[in-house]
Amino acid sequence: EAQVTQNPRYLITVTGKKLTVTCSQNMNHEYMSWYRQDPGLGLRQIYYSMNVEVTDKGDVPEGYKVSRKEKRNFPLILESPSPNQTSLYFCASSFEGVNQPQHFGDGTRLSIL
Amino acid sequence: AQKVTQAQTEISVVEKEDVTLDCVYETRDTTYYLFWYKQPPSGELVFLIRRNSFDEQNEISGRYSWNFQKSTSSFNFTITASQVVDSAVYFCALTPGRGYGNKLVFGAGTILRVKS
Numbered sequence: 030e031a032q033v034t035q036n037p038r039y040l041i042t043v044t045g046k047k048l049t050v051t052c053s054q055n056m057n058h059e060y061m062s063w064y065r066q067d068p069g070l071g072l073r074q075i076y077y078s079m080n081v082e083v084t085d086k087g088d089v090p091e092g093y094k095v096s097r098k099e100k101r102n103f104p105l106i107l108e109s110p111s112p113n114q115t116s117l118y119f120c121a122s123s124f125e126g127v128n129q130p131q132h133f134g135d136g137t138r139l140s141i142l
Numbered sequence: 143a144q145k146v147t148q149a150q151t152e153i154s155v156v157e158k159e160d161v162t163l164d165c166v167y168e169t170r171d172t173t174y175y176l177f178w179y180k181q182p183p184s185g186e187l188v189f190l191i192r193r194n195s196f197d198e199q200n201e202i203s204g205r206y207s208w209n210f211q212k213s214t215s216s217f218n219f220t221i222t223a224s225q226v227v228d229s230a231v232y233f234c235a236l237t238p239g240r241g242y243g244n245k246l247v248f249g250a251g252t253i254l255r256v257k258s
Contacts, residue, residue, distance in 0.1 A: 062246070069151075071233055071248040072187075087245055119187060127237045127246045128175045128194075133187040 031056045035120050035134035042110060043142050050105045050137050052120030058132070060123045061103040062087065063095065065116040066136075072119065077127065078103055110141045144169045146236050148249035155224050156257050163219040163252045165234030171195075174238045176210065176217045181231040181251070190232075193217060224256045 033054045042048055054061065062077035064087075074087030078097040092114055094106040103122075107114060117138050121131040145168040155161045167176065178190040191201060193210050201208045205222045221228050234249045 064248075069250055071146075071148075071250040072235075073248070074245050077245070088247070117185075121187075127244050128192075130177070130189040130192055131179075131187075131246070132189075136185055 031132070033120055033122055033132050033134040035118075035137050037137060038135065039138050041140040041142065044111055045109050048107050048110060048139075050107075050118060050120075050139070052103045052105065052134060053101050054103075054120075054122040054132070055101065056122065056124070056132065057100065058122035058124050059100070060126050060129075061097065062121050062127070062131070063093070063103070063105045064119045064121065065089065065114075066119060067116050075105065075118075079126070107139075110139075112141050115139060115141045144171075144174075144236050144238065144245070144247045146234050146247055146249035148232075148234055148252050150252045151250070152253040152255070154255045154257065157225060158223050159256075160220060160222050161224050161254065161256075163221075163232050163234075163254065165217045165219065165249060167215050167217065167234070167236045169236060169238060171238040174236060177235040177237075177246075178208065178217075178219050179233045179235065179248075181233065182227075183229065187233075190219075221254075224254075226256050226258050229254055229256045 063075040064072040073089045076095040078084045120134040123129040147166045174195045176193045180188045209218045231251045233251045237246045
């Protein structure tokens with residue numbers, strides 16, 4: 030089944046404790062991206078990747094890192110999480126770019142205390 | 143810069159009513175793409191439609207229809223004869239069409255509640 034898989038689905042952690050949210054897709058998509066969803070703000074793009082080893086900042090990259098060492102994986106790293114990063118996070122992918130429909134993961138709800 | 147405005151934060155209707163969700167966008171690009179996504183209460187994001195800036199034809203898919211008007215920079219979404227299953231958050235989104243790797247900008251979303 031074609032899908033985008035995020036882990037974990039839920040995480041409660043404390044300020045400053047490094048965490049990684051994994052994202053994997055099995056559709057051989059070149060384009061992958063991360064979004065955060067906050068009430069009243071919709072989805073905001075954090076980082077995106079056009080292909081392996083090619084990443085770029087979205088609109089809200091501060092406090093986040095990403096890497097794209099393999100085509101199927103695009104982990105989101107919070108090296109020193111803070112409470113303002115408490116949010117619902119979505120990973121998405123598409124075959125070639127952002128001008129195509131995005132396939133979204135089921136979301137990861139992060140709470141930073 | 144790109145911007146998407148969904149002025150309706152929340153809409154409540156009774157089943158079988160028609161409802162229109164508004165989307166107004168801003169971009170300086172002549173080539174761009176517009177999208178609508180649905181987020182039901184279960185939380186996943188579901189693609190509904192894509193429209194490019196050169197195609198102003200309205201589209202109908204069952205009870206759903208979309209009205210794209212470049213003159214007013216709007217891409218409105220109408221649900222005819224709404225049903226309880228239409229209850230969801232609906233997002234409008236925009237990306238310039240210069241090529242790959244550009245940003246995708248979402249509106250704040252409209253919560254639609256359909257009551258039986």
